[in-house]
Amino acid sequence: MTTTLGRSRSGDPLPTAPLSTSPPPSENELGRRAFRQRQTGRAVLISVVSTLVFAALVWLFVVNTPGWAAVRKSFFDPAVAIKAWPRVFEGLLLNIQVLIFAALGVLIFSLILATLRTLRGPVFFPLRALAAGYTDLFRGVPLLIVLYLVGFGLPGLDIFPRMPVAFWGTVALILTYSAYVSEVWRAGIEAVHPSQVLAARSLGLSHGQTLRRVVLPQALRKVTPALMNDFVAMQKDVGLISVLGAVDAVRAAQIETAASFNFTPYVLAGLLFVLLALPMIRLTDWITARMRRREQIGSLV
Template structure:
């Protein structure tokens, strides 16, 4: 039985790469600490630091505001949950409509293209105002909760962006994949569902995750309609104690909520890049 032995040259290369990696890590840690120390010293030595610290970083105010801001954050999470479901459904339908072939589907393609053009061009906050105050103004139904109206507005806005991302992923799937699926007897619908969409989603997963993180932040805009979410709860606390610390608390909670998904997005992007570069020389 033969065994594979590593040559001395390869061992030297591995030792060199290990030492270089440790040296790079050490430099990164030291430079980061130096930068943070410089920022802290700059802030502390600023003329107005004491006033800013009392207005934005008061510990007792943060402790008092945290429970109410957490209750508001739960509303943001609920809106995010239903908005993600709505965006996934509507954006997929719009992306499919934009990729339909044949002159008979021209009205659908034009409608989908017009939808994406309009809602990618209008600011999210303006759409929230139009939906949040326009739909109740029609008087077609009874009172609609503002969080429902906010969810509808977010779904309309983000579906336009996600639909374009999905369409780009679908167009990136080689036409031979479609032809092979059709040659096997799959219908157009099954070809999309079993062959095209899975590959398209895998190609654009990092972009989709970035849109999800952006949506996670923008759910806080429902406070503009009067919903008592984390931002509105912080605003109420700021008005009652005349201190801006609750805003910092709300911001930190949103960062904590988004951080795992941001790291997941980076990991997915790095893995996809590594998979694409297998066998290549960089």
């Protein structure tokens, strides 16, 4: 295939040049592709069969243990699960609500902390020291203790209006997870090569513009898998707000267990949390694999 490059001043067409097209794959390459496809199909088949065999062996071992009948009655009673479903599911909606607000608060507050820790110059030393002390403190204190201090300590000061316990649970989650996520942000910011910052500053961008337009977009791509893993962890820890008295999925399961003398509601709440986390877990794995493939383009033979 050819194309005309243009016309001369006299109106005559200039010589044409062939368009560059990729050559078709050779017979050897087609053979290698077919071999890889067969190997992939064989690997998938073996994986499925081995997984089914392993699951069957585990199931046979569990159901043949002496105490399986009592465990099944105490933890896997369908009638109790159906009865507890409305209250546990209603509690899960509260967990989801707390999770959404906590995730937004952590995203904003952790980014502010990471920005403070990356400031340069002696004049910003108090801010850097304050941010570093904050991250050290809340990464060292267990979340359960933070929940007690925030949920029962802050309302006891009588300087805040009366708020529901779910609000204080959200505050405790933000305070704790912001310390972890800020370190993830800081690692991503410091992973950006200094030449990027120097180039942006040489073009006349201020420190804030450089951070917003050059550094943060690159840092976000680097730390996306880590941020998503922290979000998955917070999906589980959001159930700890039950210690403050909030009737979430865990507290609702506790109430149903006390009413029926059966632990099936706890299993039901656990399965609901797993179903809540699975989409984000699979999305995290997909994004991680996608980024790895992009970084390894051209490295495989």
